[in-house]
Amino acid sequence: MLDLKWIRENPEAFDAAMQRRGLPPQSEDLLKVDAYRRSVQTEMQELQARRNAAAKEIGKVKASGGDADALIREVADLKDEAQRNTELERELQETLDAKLSVLPNILADDVPEGESEEQNVELRRIGDIPTFDFKPKEHYELGEALGLMDFETAAKLSGSRFVVTSGQIARLERALAAFMVDVHTLEKGYLEVSPPVMVRGSSLFGTGQLPKFEEDLYKTGEDQYMIPTAEVPLTNLVRESILGEDELPKRLTAHTLCFRSEAGSAGKDTAGMLRQHQFAKVEMVSITTPEKSAEEHERMTACAEDILKRLGLAYRVVVLCSGDTGFGARKTYDIEVWLPGQNTYREISSCSNCGDFQARRMKARYRPEGEKGTSFVHTLNGSGLAVGRTLIAVMENYQQADGSIKIPEALVPYMGGMTEIRAK
Template identity: 80%
Template sequence: MLDLKWIRENPGALDAAMVRRNVAPVSAELIVLDTQRRKVQTDLQEIQARRNEAAKAIGKAKSQGEDANALIKEVADLKSSVQVLEGQERDLNEKMEAALSVLPNILKDDVPEGQSDEDNTELRVVGDKPEFNFTPKEHYELGDALGMMDFETAAKMSGSRFVVTSGLIARLERALAAFMIDMHTSEKGYLEVSPPVMVRKDALYGTGQLPKFEEDLYKTSDDQYMIPTAEVSLTNIVRESILDEADLPKRYTAHTLCFRSEAGSAGKDTAGMLRQHQFAKVEMVSITTPDQSDAEHERMTECAEEVLKRLGLSYRVVVLCNGDTGFGARKTYDLEVWLPGQQAYREISSCSTCGDFQARRMKARYRPEGGKGNLFVHTLNGSGLAVGRTLIAVMENYQQADGAIAVPDVLVPYMGGVTRIEK
């Protein structure tokens, strides 16, 4: 949610920011709506003040034996006017809320220009791509040959974009999640959380998934939603809270299932488990102060990178252009891991700084040390990492000529000493 006071004072800056977001200028419409709303509020305050004065005058008149009928009639008329104005105020507040709720976050100045992921800027490439003396296969070919990855059975019970993993592949996926959580909690200062994966509408509104992206969500029959990412649950921990600055930053991590309808992605990544309706992810969320948020963004990205480094996977870091940056983000770094089977880099983590955009929607604030009043916190979120995509990367990068998969050294303790997955 954008700051209405800032919009009122900087309408031109708002329109320029929306142009970068490929959104039509909206300041004129918002200013008109805000002017109407503020006038109604002023009228309401004046009438309420007059009603209070008249009510006191009635008591005074009666105590002095004077005729109070005119005052009584005035109070009754004013009460009716108050009810009308209160209704108008509610209506205008709802219209303003609806107008603001669909506006994307304002991008940071250093976000590069571009229209799609092809225009993202590469910042660095880390690690060497593996070399094979055979043609590397894709993960679903490897998993099928091992008899540990079954898309056909999953389709029978659930439809497309689901998979059944079994045996050591299922254990490898579990090992990856445990390794990530252990690293983030024991070394990187994140608090492990086991949050709900079913939330109310307000939680998704708070993090910006609603109302704009409802078609991407799975909704239950009793108006709850399955989370598309644990960002929703973790960020909402501080919803409607006032935190002490001394307690910031707060850092949370969770390993959860996530659910996405993948609306609009028909025909994309249909082979294998790259784009699933149900998938596991280790999420990181930070709650911090405005002056710390940029440094926290770099730190969070480094935490995600460290997972890839320890797994020995080659990857690159890109900063998303304005046309590819998500609705609630001010700036996003994507980590893209090398997949030999596809001969391509594919996204495995997005780390975003959101400024106070989500905090305004959630009413999440903090008390500055030595300051007066409360300020909105800044929120950040990132994948640390997407577990299924990391499984894909490990399978493809560690595949052997005979179809077996070597287990990265860092995962061997989590695999009970198993160093090789074979049929």
Template identity: 65%
Template sequence: MLDVKWIRDNPEAFDEGLARRGLSPLSARIQEIDARRRALQTEMQDLQARRNEASKQIGKIKSQGGDASAIMEEVAAFKGKLAEAEEAEKAAAAEIDVLLMALPNIPADDVPAGKDETENVEIRTWGTPRAFDFDPKEHDALGTGLGLMDFETAAGLSGARFVVLKGKLARLERALAQFMLDLHTGEHGYTEMNTPVLVRDEPLYGTGQLPKFAEDLFRTEDGRWLIPTAEVTLTNTVADQILTEDTLPIRMTAFTLCFRSEAGAAGKDTRGMIRQHQFEKVELVSIAHPDHSDAEHERMTQCAEEVLKRLNLPYRVVALCTGDMGFSARKTYDIEVWLPGQGRYREISSCSNTGDFQARRMKARFRPEGEKGTRFVHTLNGSALAVGRCMVAVLENYQQADGSIVVPEALRPYMGGVEVIAADV
């Protein structure tokens, strides 16, 4: 959520930020409602002061045996006026909250301008795509050819955009998750967490999925939601808290099931495992000091990149433009892995700095050392990595002409020493 005071003090910068997001200016409307709210607050303070003073006069008059009925009627009138002002102030505050809850974060100054993903900016590449002496297949053809990836059974169980993995491919997906967790906890300083996949409304409001993106989520009959990412639960572990400065940064990682309805993805990636309703991710979340969040963003992105380096999977890092950036982000790097079956790079991770946008929604603050006041923390999140997409990349990059898959060396300890995944004959 954006800061009303900042909007009041920087209306032109606010409208310019909205324009970079492709939105119309709103500073005048927000300032008008805010001015009305603040005027009502002043009126409430004046009424309360006059009421208190009148109450003192009543006591004084009664102690002297006088008639205080006229002043008592005046106090009763103050009470009614105060209630009306309080109701009007609450309505104005709610009106501002509704507006702000629907507004995305303002992009950082160095975010490239652009309308969609075609205008994202490549930052760096790593690795050289493998030269095949045969036509490389896509992952779904490889998996079904091995007899270890079953979309038909999954469709019978759950419908489209699900998969059943068997045998060594099921183990490969588990191996990838374990490898990522061990890397991030053992070498990158993240604390492993195990969090719920069902949440109430408040955590999703806190991280920005609600109210705007309800249609992209799955909801249970008792009113809870299936998480679209562990960003929701990890980030909200500091909701409504005042942290001490010396605890920052807090770095957390979790391996969870994730669920997305893909309501806005009709017709996209209908085959295979790229875009599914249920998938697995290893998520990274940092709760950072505002002065250090930009550096933490770079660090987090490098931690995610390291997974692909250890697996020897070529990739590139792109800075998302204003038109492609997520709702809560002020700056985002996407990591895109090379998929030879498709002959192009595909997103495997997004690492975002949200600044204090989520922290304001969650009321997550810290107290700087030696100061009485508090400041909002900055929150960051990143996939490190999307496990299913990482398996897709392993299958396509490590395929052999006979359809078998070489297991990357980094994963062999997690695969019981298996070096090649081949069809059972």
């Protein structure tokens, strides 16, 4: 949610910020409703002052033996009018909140301009792209040939965009998740959390998925949804709370299943398990102060990168342009891993600084040391990493000519000492 006071004081800057998001000017419409709401509030205060004064007059008139009927009727009329204004003020506030709730976050000044992912800016490339003396296969070709990845049976069970993994491929996926969580918790200072994967709509509103992106969600009940990412429950752990500055930064991580309808990706990445309705992800969330959020963003991205470095996977980091940055983010780094089967880089992590955008929606604050008042926290989130996509990357980068798959050294302890996966 955006700061209405800032919009009121900086309408031109606000419209310019929305223009960077590809939206027309918004300030005139918003401020018109806001001005009406504020005038109603002023009128309510004036009515209350008159009611108080009239009530005192009634007491004086009665004390002197006079007729107070006219004053009593006036007080009753003022009460009715105040109730109407209260209802009107509530309706105007709801209208204002609804308008604000679908407006995206204001981008950081250093986010590059651009309309789509083609204008994202590459920052660095890390690692050597592997070379093969044979034509590398895609992950689903390898998995099916090994008899350990079954899309046909998954389709019978659940429909398209699902997979059944088994044997050592299933174990490799589990090993990757355990490895990621261990690195983040034992070395990077993140607290492991096992949150619910079903949340209320208020939690999804808090992190910005509702109301704008409801079609991407799986709704299971009257007010229950499957999480699209563990960012939702992890970030909402501080909802409607006031933290001490000494509690920050708060760093959380979780390995969960995630669920997305992929409503806007019909016909996109249909082969294999690159884009699925159900997938596993290790998520990182940071809650920090405004002064430290930019530094925390770099740190979080480095934590995600370190997983890829330890797995020996080549990758690149890009900063998303204005037209490709997500709804709730001020600035986003995408980490893209090299996939030999596709001969290209594909996203494996997205690390975003949301500033106080989510905190305002969640009413999450902290009390700066030495100050009486409170301020909104800044929230950040990032994949550390998408487990299924990391599985894809390991399979494709470590494939051998005979279709077997070497195990990265970092994962050998998690695989019980196994160094490669072969067909039985």
